Amino acid sequence: MSDNSSTTGLDKLKRGGLTALAVFGFFAQNGIALPYAWKHGPVAAIRAFFLFGDIRNSPQGKFAVLDLYLLALAFLLWSLRESVRLQILRWWLVTLALTVSVGVGTAAPFFYLVRDRTLENASQWDSLAHIRPPA
Secondary structure (H helix, E strand, O other): OOHHHHHHHHHHHHHHHHHHHHHHHHHHHHHHHHHHHHHHOHHHHHHHHOOOHHHHHOHHHHHHHHHHHHHHHHHHHHHHHHHHHHOOHHHHHHHHHHHHHOOHHHHHHHHHHHHHHHHHHHHHOOOHHHOOOOO
16 A cells, blocks of 8 residues: 555545544534523523533633633634635634534534645645745
8 A cells, every 4th residue: 555545544534533523513512502592591501601601610610611712712813824824714704603603622623624625625736826834
């Protein structure tokens, strides 16, 4: 087996994993949030899931919430820069919507998948001239 075919196999495995993570995250996260919103109403759901409800009452909860906010912010800033560089800003807008409405656990694999496919298509068509390398 040549390096090229093994790389292709690894790329397919990576892409399949990213797809599975994005789909699983979407259904798992919504499977938790939507029944709660249905039972308690949208205002209670926003308080619980976006403001993290009672979890912020302990030092561990505060730490976890802050860590998640920082992770989401760092991911969104990096992915915005990448989407501008790769000229896929419309997909970043979808990523932003997924981050805010579902969660970074769904949005990150989705964006990585879109980014990976964009880079593969660009190299396949030998059209990397418009893509600047990261500074």
